Amino acid sequence: MTTATTTGADERLMTRGFARRLIGRPELGAVVGAAAVFVFFSFAAETFLKASSLSTVLYASSTIGIMAVPVALLMIGGEFDLSAGVMVTSSALVSSMFSYQMTANVWVGTGVSLLVTLAIGFFNGFMLTRTKLPSFIITLGTFLMLTGLNLGFTKLISGTVSTKTIGDMEGFPSARAVFASHFTIAGVDLQVTVLWWLGLVALATWILLRTRAGNWIFAVGGGADAARAVGVPVNRTKIGLYMAVAFCAWISGQHLLMSYDVVQSGEGVGNEFLYIIAAVIGGCLMTGGYGSAIGSAVGAFIFGMTSKGIVYAQWNPDWFKFFLGAMLLLATLLNAWVRRRAEASK
Numbered sequence: 001m002t003t004a005t006t007t008g009a010d011e012r013l014m015t016r017g018f019a020r021r022l023i024g025r026p027e028l029g030a031v032v033g034a035a036a037v038f039v040f041f042s043f044a045a046e047t048f049l050k051a052s053s054l055s056t057v058l059y060a061s062s063t064i065g066i067m068a069v070p071v072a073l074l075m076i077g078g079e080f081d082l083s084a085g086v087m088v089t090s091s092a093l094v095s096s097m098f099s100y101q102m103t104a105n106v107w108v109g110t111g112v113s114l115l116v117t118l119a120i121g122f123f124n125g126f127m128l129t130r131t132k133l134p135s136f137i138i139t140l141g142t143f144l145m146l147t148g149l150n151l152g153f154t155k156l157i158s159g160t161v162s163t164k165t166i167g168d169m170e171g172f173p174s175a176r177a178v179f180a181s182h183f184t185i186a187g188v189d190l191q192v193t194v195l196w197w198l199g200l201v202a203l204a205t206w207i208l209l210r211t212r213a214g215n216w217i218f219a220v221g222g223g224a225d226a227a228r229a230v231g232v233p234v235n236r237t238k239i240g241l242y243m244a245v246a247f248c249a250w251i252s253g254q255h256l257l258m259s260y261d262v263v264q265s266g267e268g269v270g271n272e273f274l275y276i277i278a279a280v281i282g283g284c285l286m287t288g289g290y291g292s293a294i295g296s297a298v299g300a301f302i303f304g305m306t307s308k309g310i311v312y313a314q315w316n317p318d319w320f321k322f323f324l325g326a327m328l329l330l331a332t333l334l335n336a337w338v339r340r341r342a343e344a345s346k
Helices: 018-023 028-044 051-076 084-101 106-131 135-158 172-179 192-210 212-222 224-229 234-260 271-281 293-312 317-344
Strands: 182-185 188-191
Touching (some): 028 293, 051 084, 051 188, 051 192, 051 212, 051 271, 051 293, 084 106, 106 135, 106 172, 106 234, 172 234, 188 192, 192 234, 212 224, 224 234, 271 293, 271 317
Antiparallel strands (some): 182 188
16 A cells, blocks of 8 residues: 655645635735725825825715625626616605605604615515516616606605705704714724725625625525525525615615705616626626625725826816726726636636
């Protein structure tokens, strides 16, 4: 009988090195891109590194990042949600109009809004799993319906395209403290949305990497039929992902309402693409089964740096969409290269 030599260890027992594990992370390309954008605007804009500028960049990042987190999880699960942008506005409109018309405490309106918004998310997931239609078609229909409902109900109830002010109603100060307050850390004035954003990233990362539900999300995105064959509750997982998008839309909608105490019914259209872009820049594949919540946060941070860096550099803001599109293409190419290298190193 032969014995193994000490120098010829079984490769099945060998642990992957740090560099190999690092290159296998889906957010690696986004981190490299974020560092490049940060360095670029540090030289291109003199005020970019000021504490006040950092606060503005983090706020812009958080407003996109709160929604980019569940959108990233949904994309890992192999689906899209084109209604996410207007759902934020719908959530704010329900809170505002219910509170004002019923002369209720603002917290009652936010509670009703939570139930309505979660119902919209459930509707998206239920229709997807029952009809087997592509998520693009299902959520495009929801997007159009919500756009019409937002405008139609607002005009019907308030007579204008915006809601009535609720700033003087009972419960508004405490609701604003939860959804739209600010605080100071090390001389930097930060909005509470930054805490919501970081908390959601941490929660989503824990779910993806440490729970059975996270395994289900990756399995469903990798192949729904194969996942179902091994006992994964595919329909329940997809419905849950759409309801997670709805929950974060509720958070964003309450922030929108509590920040200005009125809501314009036409807001939110087009924002769904920003959420998807942040997730894709962060490493999520359009085909599902790959990505991370941390990557979506980095993608949102790149968005915040770019949108505000252009202003600080005193460039024409009309060029913003060009830079955003260029970053999307470059990030997608870089992520594809990183993934090929990761697969080759296995």
